[in-house]
Amino acid sequence: MRNTWAIYRKELKSYFASPIAYLLMAAFALIFGYFFYAATAIFVTRGMESQMMGRGMPMDMNEWVIRPLLMNVSVIALFLIPMITMRLFAEEKRSGTIELLMTSPVRDVEIIAGKWLAAETLLASILGISALNLIFLFIHGQPDWRPILIGYLGLLLQGGALLAIGAFISTTTRNQIIAGGATFAACLLLWILDWVSSYETAAWAKVMTYLSVVTHFEPFSKGILDTKDVVFYLSVIFLGLFLTARSMESLRWRA
Amino acid sequence: MIKVDGLTKRYARTVAVDDISFEVEKGRIVGFLGPNGAGKTTTMRVLTCFLPPTRGGVEVGGFDVLKQPLEVKRRIGYLPETPPLYPEMEVTEYLNFVASLKRIPKAETRQRVDQAIERCSLGEVRNLLQSKLSKGYRQRVGLAQAIIHNPDVLVLDEPTAGLDPKQILETRQLIKNLAGDHTIILSTHILPEVEQTCEQVIIINKGKLVAKDTVDNLTRRLRGSEAVAVEVEGRDGPLDAGEVRQRLEQVPGVSRVLAKAGGQNRCSFEVESLQGRSIRAEMARAVVEAGWNLTELRPVAFSLEEIFLQLTASEEPAAAGGEK
Numbered sequence: 405m406r407n408t409w410a411i412y413r414k415e416l417k418s419y420f421a422s423p424i425a426y427l428l429m430a431a432f433a434l435i436f437g438y439f440f441y442a443a444t445a446i447f448v449t450r451g452m453e454s455q456m457m458g459r460g461m462p463m464d465m466n467e468w469v470i471r472p473l474l475m476n477v478s479v480i481a482l483f484l485i486p487m488i489t490m491r492l493f494a495e496e497k498r499s500g501t502i503e504l505l506m507t508s509p510v511r512d513v514e515i516i517a518g519k520w521l522a523a524e525t526l527l528a529s530i531l532g533i534s535a536l537n538l539i540f541l542f543i544h545g546q547p548d549w550r551p552i553l554i555g556y557l558g559l560l561l562q563g564g565a566l567l568a569i570g571a572f573i574s575t576t577t578r579n580q581i582i583a584g585g586a587t588f589a590a591c592l593l594l595w596i597l598d599w600v601s602s603y604e605t606a607a608w609a610k611v612m613t614y615l616s617v618v619t620h621f622e623p624f625s626k627g628i629l630d631t632k633d634v635v636f637y638l639s640v641i642f643l644g645l646f647l648t649a650r651s652m653e654s655l656r657w658r659a
Numbered sequence: 660m661i662k663v664d665g666l667t668k669r670y671a672r673t674v675a676v677d678d679i680s681f682e683v684e685k686g687r688i689v690g691f692l693g694p695n696g697a698g699k700t701t702t703m704r705v706l707t708c709f710l711p712p713t714r715g716g717v718e719v720g721g722f723d724v725l726k727q728p729l730e731v732k733r734r735i736g737y738l739p740e741t742p743p744l745y746p747e748m749e750v751t752e753y754l755n756f757v758a759s760l761k762r763i764p765k766a767e768t769r770q771r772v773d774q775a776i777e778r779c780s781l782g783e784v785r786n787l788l789q790s791k792l793s794k795g796y797r798q799r800v801g802l803a804q805a806i807i808h809n810p811d812v813l814v815l816d817e818p819t820a821g822l823d824p825k826q827i828l829e830t831r832q833l834i835k836n837l838a839g840d841h842t843i844i845l846s847t848h849i850l851p852e853v854e855q856t857c858e859q860v861i862i863i864n865k866g867k868l869v870a871k872d873t874v875d876n877l878t879r880r881l882r883g884s885e886a887v888a889v890e891v892e893g894r895d896g897p898l899d900a901g902e903v904r905q906r907l908e909q910v911p912g913v914s915r916v917l918a919k920a921g922g923q924n925r926c927s928f929e930v931e932s933l934q935g936r937s938i939r940a941e942m943a944r945a946v947v948e949a950g951w952n953l954t955e956l957r958p959v960a961f962s963l964e965e966i967f968l969q970l971t972a973s974e975e976p977a978a979a980g981g982e983k
Contacts, residue, residue: 410759414745421747504743504804507707508760509732656711 407510411518412525415492419526424491428484428526433533439476440537443469465547466627470538474555474625477534478618481563482591484530488523489570490584493652497578502655512652516645520564520571527563531556551627558624561637562617566591568644575651660685660812660842661706665715668701675701677866678715683859685811688838690857691846698866699846700740703814706844707737720811733762736810736841740817742801746790750781750800753789754807761808775803779833795826802830806837813837815845819852831856885932887939890955891946893924898951900926910945912936929959 419425447468454463496502505515535556541547570587577583598616600609613619617640620633661683668676676698683689691699704710705717708728716723722730745753754772763771776785779799784792792800798818805813818834819827834843834856847853853860854874862869870877891903900921907916912932919927932938939956946953 406759407762410756414748414756417752418745418747499743499745500739500741501743501745503704503707503709503737503739504757505760507709507732507735507737508757509729509762510760511729656709 405514407514408518408521411505411510411515412522415519415522416525418491419488419522424487425526425529428487429530429533432480432484432530435480436473436477436534436537439473440534443473444541465541465545466551469541470547470552470555471625473534474559475621477531477559478562478621478625479595481527481531481559482566482595483588484527485563485566485570485591486584486587488526489567489574489587490580491574492519492523492571493574493648494577494580494583497575497655498580506652506656512649516571516648516652520567520645520648523567523571524560524564527567528560531559531563548627554627554629555625557629558621558633561624561634561641562621565617565637565640565644566594568641568648569594570644572644572647572651575648575655660687660720661844662718663702663706663715664717666702666705666712666717667714668698668705668710669713674866676705676863679863679866679868680715681861681868681871683842683844685842686839687859688834688843688845688857689859689861690853691844691861691863692848692850692853693846693863693869694848697863699848699863700816702863703737703816703844703846706812707735707814708732709737733808734811736805736808736813738798738801738805738813738815738818740820742797743804744789744792744797744800746788748789749786750789750792751776751785753800754803757804758807763808771807771809775807778806778836779803780829795822795829798822798826798830799833802833806841809840811842813841813843813845815843817846817848819847819849827852885937885939886959887930887932887942888919888927888955888957888959889930889942889946889953890925890927892952892954894950894952896924898924898926903946903949903951904928906945906949907942910938910941912938912941925954927955 447463447465450468451463493502496505506512538547538552542549566587569590570583573587573590574583577586594615594617596616598613598619601613614636617637620636623630623633661681663682664680666676666679667674679698679702691702693699701710705712705724706719708724708731711725718724719731720734722734724731745756748756751772754775755768758768758771759765776782779802781796781799781803784796784800789797789800798821802815802818805815815834819830822830831852834845837843845852845856857874859871859873860877861871889907891898900918903926904916904918907913907928907930910930913930914933915931917929917931919929921927930938930942939958943953943956
């Protein structure tokens with residue numbers, strides 16, 4: 405436990421001591437700010453239009469602003485994840501510090517857990533920036549906060565799953581660029597897998613759709629907490645970390 | 660303390676270490692000597708549980724590296740070829756991190772870190788970022804990292820590589836100071852280093868064990884005899900070099916006397932003994948009894964360089980044959 409904590413702190417420190425964390429936060433703040441502006445602008449315009457047409461029904465802020473925003477964030481996250489995970493193991497392998505970790509009385513699991521938790525924490529703090537924008541919605545309206553929380557939970561689960569995959573990919577190389585590129589490809593693939601569902605209904609298409617991270621995120625964006633989606637993400641996280649552990653072990657054998 | 664029995668490490672296509680066996684007793688400093696690519700680093704990595712052996716048993720402190728790696732790791736401090744530093748960490752912070760990796764209790768951490776800093780003379784740089792450290796300091800931080808948990812065994816992979824002469828001397832001194840409490844294995848391809856720091860030498864070449872012995876024994880074994888430098892001074896009046904030489908030749912066990920240099924009333928010789936004979940005591944008596952002053956009497960070591968070349972050269976055909 406203490407080892408995991410030590411590695412967790414070390415990882416966080418190296419994220420925040422280098423420009424990576426701030427760069428990602430700034431980029432995300434900018435992009436999210438833009439989406440936020442667009443979403444609220446559309447919301448306001450539509451709202452005024454429907455009032456002029458005499459429909460008295462107030463528009464649902466959760467449905468019109470927050471849901472599309474969360475969907476957008478889940479896509480932006482796909483781009484952030486490779487940048488978070490690419491250095492996790494590749495950098496240690498390149499600089500030789502992996503020898504320190506692997507010759508210390510620490511279990512591989514503890515190392516992996518510490519690193520993954522740190523990556524997840526960084527992702528959470530990046531996503532946290534978007535919450536600042538959402539405060540405005542609470543100042544000027546009354547959105548329901550429960551679906552928002554569920555949406556963020558979904559983002560963290562989806563992110564966690566991709567981070568686990570990224571961590572695995574990072575153990576396979578000592579080159580950060582390769583780790584980042586491969587992780588990006590994997591993220592993108594897991595995102596677009598569900599596209600087949602638009603024209604194909606065969607069993608294989610269903611499987612592919614099921615494997616897409618987006619399929620499982622949609623309910624979260626609507627504020628629906630479905631066990632089967634949670635289970636999906638948790639199993640991907642487990643699988644990813646399991647592969648990471650195997651890969652670390654094979655480092656010893658292959659060297 | 661360390662027991663290696665028939666260790667073989669095979670990579671995909673090459674055999675890095677081929678059937679090596681040796682034992683190291685507690686408290687010894689052992690030099691691991693060999694040219695680049697001989698398998699030194701691989702052997703050390705197996706000892707430190709970084710790599711598993713392909714075949715053979717390796718025990719550290721009575722624990723098997725395959726069966727109880729955590730116990731072995733707890734007892735080993737390891738300085739890899741490149742010190743494993745994190746550039747974004749300060750020295751103290753880094754040592755704190757390592758302390759928790761090595762499972763040092765929280766209450767002791769501070770004291771242990773201070774101790775390591777003191778032993779490796781890192782006081783001046785303790786608050787510097789590691790990316791700002793010079794090569795010598797990086798090496799010393801690496802050493803501090805290895806000794807912080809007071810391990811029974813220290814494994815140092817080329818601890819003096821890339822240092823300037825002054826730093827090399829300091830590092831050697833540091834290693835010697837550590838010797839009392841720790842069993843130390845250090846690898847190097849620099850021969851004088853072994854002569855100066857180690858009590859025991861293990862020579863490997865192309866993955867095979869070439870020799871293992873104490874430095875003195877190796878020297879003796881190869882030459883089979885002892886060489887002594889002698890300087891003699893006349894007590895009153897000038898000295899006749901020929902007479903001295905004659906006298907030395909009469910000492911029992913002496914096989915050859917070579918005149919080295921002569922002066923007004925002093926002359927020096929290099930005397931070689933017969934196989935397996937010790938001649939220093941006899942020679943000293945002979946000189947003094949003849950009424951001269953013995954100003955120098957020093958064994959001339961066969962340099963490891965010669966030993967090494969001799970050993971690796973003779974082994975070469977065999978090793979080449981074995982690889983096929």
